[in-house]
Structure formats: structure tokens, C-alpha cells
Amino acid sequence: MNPFERWDDWEWERAAQEVGRERGMKFEDWPVKRTPPKHPNREILHSWTEMQKKAVLSVVFFLLMFFASKGQDAMSQFIYSAYKGTIQNGDLYAQMNDMAKEALGMGTIGSKSTPVDAAMKGKFVPPISGPVMAAFGTMDGGQGKGSIHNGIDIGSSLGIPVVSPYTGVVIEVGEDAQLGRLVKLDFANGWIAVLANLGDVKVQKGQAIQTGDIIGTVGLSAPLKKPWLHFELRKDGKPVNPLPYLVQTAK
Numbered sequence: 001m002n003p004f005e006r007w008d009d010w011e012w013e014r015a016a017q018e019v020g021r022e023r024g025m026k027f028e029d030w031p032v033k034r035t036p037p038k039h040p041n042r043e044i045l046h047s048w049t050e051m052q053k054k055a056v057l058s059v060v061f062f063l064l065m066f067f068a069s070k071g072q073d074a075m076s077q078f079i080y081s082a083y084k085g086t087i088q089n090g091d092l093y094a095q096m097n098d099m100a101k102e103a104l105g106m107g108t109i110g111s112k113s114t115p116v117d118a119a120m121k122g123k124f125v126p127p128i129s130g131p132v133m134a135a136f137g138t139m140d141g142g143q144g145k146g147s148i149h150n151g152i153d154i155g156s157s158l159g160i161p162v163v164s165p166y167t168g169v170v171i172e173v174g175e176d177a178q179l180g181r182l183v184k185l186d187f188a189n190g191w192i193a194v195l196a197n198l199g200d201v202k203v204q205k206g207q208a209i210q211t212g213d214i215i216g217t218v219g220l221s222a223p224l225k226k227p228w229l230h231f232e233l234r235k236d237g238k239p240v241n242p243l244p245y246l247v248q249t250a251k
Contacts, residue, residue: 116240116244117235117240120191120245122245122246122247122248123247124166124193124233124242124245124246124247125163125165125166125211125246125247126165126246126247127154127162127163127164127165127215127229127231128154128161128163128218128229129156130154130155130228130229132152132153132155132243133153133154133226133228134152134153134228135149135152136149136150136151136239136240136241136242136243137241150232150234151194151230151231151232151233151239151242152230152241152242152243153197153229153230153231154228154231155227155228156218156227156228156229157218157227158199158217158218158219158220158227159199159218160227161214161216161217162195162198162215162217162218162229163211163212163213163214163215164185164209164210164211164212164213164214165185165187165193165211165233165246166185166187166191166193166211167187167209167210167211168185168187168188168191168193168208168209169185169186169206169207169209170183170184170185170186170203170204170206170207170208170209171184171185171186171192171205171206172184172205173201173203173204173205175221176196177223178222179194179196179197179222179230180196180197180198180219180220180221180222180223180230181196181197181198181199181201181219181221182194182195182196182197182198182230183196183198183201183215185209185215190235190237191233191234191235192232192233192234192235192237193231193233193234194230194231194232194234195215195229195230195231196221196222196229196230196231196232197218197219197220197221197222197224197226197228197229198215198218198219198221198229199217199218199219199220199221200216200217200219201215201216202214202215202216203215203216233245
């Protein structure tokens with residue numbers, strides 16, 4: 001019989017301690033703790049944000065639907081038939097594309113998936129005239145680390161008058177850490193406008209205003225210190241792209 005098979009647990013532990021003493025180790029240092037092996041693939045997955053994971057799942061789903069639509073086998077036809085039965089428009093494709101863009105910090109986000117209210121299309125006058133310097137739905141910060149831009153920034157010059165896009169009531173005059181000096185207007189039926197990065201403010205809270213009334217002037221009150229107007233339009237508390245709702249001016 002192998003003599004080592006007669007050792008009980010206590011004898012094995014004592015032998016292990018003797019080996020440790022010969023190598024200069026103290027009893028308190030035994031047993032030696034091993035560093036768990038690293039799993040690079042797991043670390044990559046854990047470092048992903050929720051939006052990046054959603055973007056990958058969206059792309060996988062898109063590819064699944066694409067190949068199912070081309071396949072002739074029964075399984076492909078079943079998957080694609082179920083897909084067509086639940087999705088009646090192309091908004092899903094836009095949403096998947098938007099999520100992928102948001103994860104990468106590029107392009108616009110959400111503007112295509114928000115249907116335009118046809119009744120209010122072209123009803124609002126532009127608060128100022130100028131080029132759009134920052135589009136609706138883009139990322140305020142670089143590399144996908146900023147917040148989503150809930151309005152548009154219209155390029156202008158210091159002191160240019162800013163007018164009300166529609167008839168309504170001033171519901172807020174104040175300061176915002178990101179937007180600077182702002183005025184918020186209520187146009188009724190769930191429509192709210194925010195005009196920010198103002199210089200002078202010509203209205204006060206509770207004041208009734210008409211379309212074209214001067215609200216204030218373009219300023220440098222936002223941290224970015226550039227002479228443009230930040231313009232937000234919201235419907236029932238949800239930001240919408242203002243461009244489809246503005247009166248189309250002659251070019």
C-alpha cells in the first residue's frame with residue numbers, strides 16, 4: 001500500500017506547514033491566496049453600458065429579421081410572419097438605428113421615432129433667423145459621454161431680438177446651469193417652449209404674449225459662451241424636434 005494513503009487530514013496539514021517553514025513562510029501566511037484568473041471577455045462585457053448592450057441586441061435582432069425575410073425554410077418564414085404581424089410600420093428600424101447611434105455618440109437620436117403632429121406642423125414662427133449649429137437629438141458631450149440634446153441651437157449674434165414662436169403665457173423666467181438665462185412659454189394643449197442662452201429678458205412670469213412678441217435678446221449666459229439661441233419645443237412633457245413645426249421661410 002502507498003504509505004501516503006495512510007495520512008489523515010491533520011498529517012497532511014502538518015506536512016504542508018513544514019514545507020512552508022522551509023521556504024521562509026510564517027504559519028499566518030498559509031495557505032497562500034491565489035489571484036483568481038482574469039477573464040478578458042467578461043471584463044469587456046461588464047464595461048459596456050446598458051445602451052451599448054441594447055444597441056448590440058438591436059443589431060442582432062435586425063440581422064435575424066433580415067435573414068428570416070430572405071430564407072425559404074419553414075422556421076424563417078414563421079419568424080418573419082410573426083414579425084410582420086406585430087410590427088405594422090418602420091419605426092422599429094429607426095429606433096434600433098437610433099439606439100446604436102446613441103451608444104456610439106453619433107448622429108441624431110429619437111427624432112425619426114417621434115411622429116410629427118400634423119395639426120401643428122408649420123404653426124410656430126422661428127424665434128430668430130440663423131443656421132442650426134447643434135441639431136436635435138445629438139450628444140452634448142464627446143464620445144457618447146454627454147447628455148442628449150433636447151432642442152436646437154440657432155447661430156446668431158449678441159443682442160439680436162428673440163421673439164415668441166406662438167401665442168401663450170410666460171410660466172418661468174430663470175437661470176439654468178447648462179442652458180443659462182431662460183424663458184419658458186406655455187402655448188396650451190401640452191405645448192411648451194424653452195428659449196435659453198439669453199442676454200436681456202423682456203418679459204416676466206405670468207405675462208401673456210402673442211406670436212412675434214420680443215422675449216429677450218441673444219446672450220452668452222450658458223457655459224459654452226457662444227452667441228446662439230437654445231430652442232426647445234415640448235409636447236406633453238416630451239421633447240420634440242422643433243424644425244417640422246416651424247413656419248417654412250422663403251429661401
